[in-house]
Structures are given as structure tokens and as C-alpha cells.
Amino acid sequence: MPGALAEPLSVTDGPLTSENAALLRPSDPTLPLEELRARYNADGYLFLKQLLPREDVLEARRQYFSYLTPTEVLKEGSDPVDGIFNPKKDPEHYPGIGAGAVGGNGRPGGENAVQFVDRAIEAHYKEWYVEKLCHHPVLYDFVAKFSGWGSDTLTFQRTLLRNNVPGTKPIGVHYDQIFLRHGEPTSVTAWVPIGDIKVNGGGLIYLEDGDAVGLKIEEEFTNKAKQAGLTEEEARSAFNSNMMATGLLSEYPAQFAKVHGRRWLVSAYEAGDVVLHKPHTIHASTINNDSDGVIRLATDLRFCDSSKPYDKRWTNAYRFGDGV
Template identity: 30%
Template sequence: MLTSNGYVLDERRLGELTAVPDHERTDLPVLRERLQRDGYLLLRGLLDPQVVLEFRRYYFERTGAATDRASYRRVLFEQIVPGLEYATFCALLKGWFEWFLGGEPFLHRRKIIRQIAPGENGIGTATQAHYDLVYLRGGSDQVLSAWIPLGDCPVSRGGLTYLERSHHRVLADEETLKLPAASITADLPALAEQYDANWLVTDYAAGDVVIHTAHTIHAALDNVSDVMRLSTDIRYQRADDPIDARWQNHWHDQDWL
């Protein structure tokens, strides 16, 4: 049984998040067409798993010494988020984005790390259904997000789920209705019925990366495992496209974006 924010997902509205086949991964036109069609690219093993696991170890070594919430926040927002280790890790994708975008890539400074403990559920614990453009309207709508599980993330650990081909409807709606900077809903089952679409899920492994468009609706599942779920989401775009200035400061959970 899969849940998100406590809502039980309907098994009839579940599908499989499909990885890019090996023979397509170096075919740029095919890869771009796939992103336009599906709204996401699941790239297995794009990063070295050992590098990912090393960053996970670094994170928990730093935060493990925090004895309370205030100490944890100081370590996260004053050491890890602005630190060299995190910047170096996020820059690992620069070459891929330069190739895919066909120009100089730009990494938004606001990069987010999400830690979800086992058993956390109820409204507000898992990322609710949304698409990224509502938070990035000050720049290009061609910004691409990379969601990176920092360690193995089977479905039970609460990884990201995508609403199948939702970006097509969002793109059409955006022509007349521009939603405000807020989540759509925590009720994933109801949204699947509204869109007549499946929520796509998969087991992620360390090294996997999912690239998705700014119009693709996604959310997170609840962590029903016994292991901490850690992930990061970062955003790249072409440097010569309009850039949202609000995203050029380091992430803080009080930045109101």
C-alpha cells in the first residue's frame, strides 16, 4: 500500500516510471523528443553511485552531531547548503546539461536537500502535487529540474512520483490560467481521477537521476521504510535564457519561495 501525505494511492491508478533505454541515452534528438513526450527522463546510473553514497555519508556525519532542531538547521543552512562539498556534487551534472541544452548551462543557486524520516506521514510531510513553474515565474519556462536520490530509494522509502503526461495539460492550461506559487493538492488519488492519469513510481538506486520539465506534475510518497530518505533537487537552464533572480540565493526553509 502506497501513501502520500496519508492518502492511499489507488492501485488502479499506478504505473511504472520508465527508464531511458541504453541505446537512446546518447541520441540527443531522441532524448529531447522523449522529454517532450513524457515530461521526464529517468537516467539510471547517470552519477557514480559511490560518489552519491559518499555525499550521503558526509551529510549524516555533519548532521548527526546535531542534538536538537535548532542545531540541525544551523548545520544544514550554514554549513552543508552553502558548502563546497554540495556545490561540487551538484556541478557533476553540468556537462550533461551543457550537452543536452546545447549551450552554456546555468545552475540555480537555490538547491534543496530533503530528509524524510521513516513513519512521517500526514498533510505536509511529503511533497504535495505541484509543477515547478509556479515557483519560477521570474525566469524561463524551459528550466529543467534534476531530482537525485542520495542513496537507494525503493518505493517504500518515499521517492518521487510523476503524474503521467500531465505536462501536456499543464502547458495548455498555462495559456489561460497561471496558478499561484502553491501546491495543487495533497490528495494524489483525487488528482489522478481529475487528470484521468496514473501516478508513475519506481525503485530508485544511488546514481539514478530524474530530469523533469517545469510543467510536469510530481509529488513524493510517504516513507514507510525503516531508513531515512535523503534527496536533492536542483535546477539547470541555458545561461542565455531569462533567469529568476529570486532563486540566486542559497536555499533556506524560511526564504518563502
């Protein structure tokens, strides 16, 4: 992706340039499993190009934005599959969901956002999303073989279907085990972009060698929690007194990377791409600065080895205030 960093690329606290950012390493899903596993273990992530059939992913995108059309989020006369934001509307009336909501995954937005937020949540239960995308056989079969879990591979029912209209708040710095502490750190997250995302379109970014940093932070957190006298239940919660109120590590990715002497790894994404990452791999997202007004849509799907202890809270569908 020559020149990818030449596009204006920014996070909450400043720009990402060749000084503090580099490109994710893409991988062909047809490579030998041993090589793919080696890359995953070395990098903490595996960026799989065109693992899923592109047309299947785009159909989910079309269905999602067709369902949200009554909220007037889309530009008048545009095709739902394009997901072009309505320039006549206030972006703040169309908030995203998930990590970063104060108070343990609370409801975002005010009164003007009610219809949009309701439909964004209801989309999590639709057949075209749950059956056609979350349980896509190509993805499940790949994870089952890649992980070696086989028939013990369990797809968590709780997913995070996130929209991000241009200019709105991006996802803060975190690693997934923060929200999965009721189980062993054996899960695999599959981040699935639902549509093409330009390099400056709000896609996920990964901290260079972020798995090692996440593991160290988790160890420090465990020690701090013990010293603070937190109960086991309090320590398991992502929203405890030793973390930010949002469960995040930081709202400032540029500063976070500088403190840890790392760069952020970025990429453009295409419908059909999937990124697998480890439980402690640190990631965030950029601000959606797409010049064409394209709404970034993606989902977080998680898998675990059901033969080992896992976080049972993730077997329930997403809902506000579920404390996860």
C-alpha cells in the same frame, strides 16, 4: 521492476495500487541524444539510470548524515551512509524543508527541531555538497549537451536538499514553474536521489502526461489572475491569493490524479540515478514507509539557458522566507 507495486505504497490521501499507479520509464544515458530528447518531450521527464558515479553520490550521503549525527537523527551504532532513522526519536522533530511550508517557504518544526533544521540548512553550503554534487561535471556536461545550451548552461545556486524520515509529511502536488515565474519556462530540473530509495521509500512520483496538465493549469491560472486583478508581481509569486498558501496544487495526490484521469508513475531509485523534468511536469512524493527505517535524501538541482530571461532569485543560496 516486476512486482514493484506489490509493496505498500501510499500518499497523503490513500494507497497507490495498479489501479492508480504505474512504473516510470527508465532510460540509458548512452542512448542517442535524439531519442532521449524525444522521450523527454513525450513524457515530460527523463529517468536516467546511473548517470552519476554511484560512489560520488554515496559520499555526499555519508557526509550529510555525518554532519547531522549530533542531532541524534541516526540509529545508534549505524553507519551514517545508511541513514537509518533513530527509532527512539519523534519523527516530527526531524522535518524536511521546501515546497509545502505555509507562508512562503517558512521554517519547519518547533523548538525541538532547531538543531536539526539548522544543520540541514547549513549542509546546503558545504563543499562536499555544492562542489562535489551540485556542480558534478558529469551532470553539467550531460545537461549542456542534452539541452543544446552548451556554454550558456547555468546551474542555479539555489537548491533544495531534502531529507524525509519515515512516516513524515511527503511533498505535495506541484510543478516547478510555480516557483520560477520570474523567468521564462525554459529551466530543467534534475532530481537526484542521494542514496538508494525503495519504491515505498518516499521517492518522487510523476503524474502521467503531467506536463500537459501543468501547462493547462498554468494557462488557467494566468487567466484567473488577470480576472482577479492581480498585479504582475502578485501573479509571479507562488504564494498568491489564487494558489494554496504553500504554493502547491494539492496536498492530496490520489484525488488529484483521479480528477485529471491520470495515474501516478513511481519507481525505486538507486544512488547515481537522475530524473530530469520539465518546468510544468506535475510531481509529488510518496510517504516514506521504508521498513528498514531508511531516511530518504535527495536534492533538486536546476539549470537554465542563461541567454534567455531567467528567475534571478534562484541565483542565491536557499534560505527560509526567501519567498521562492
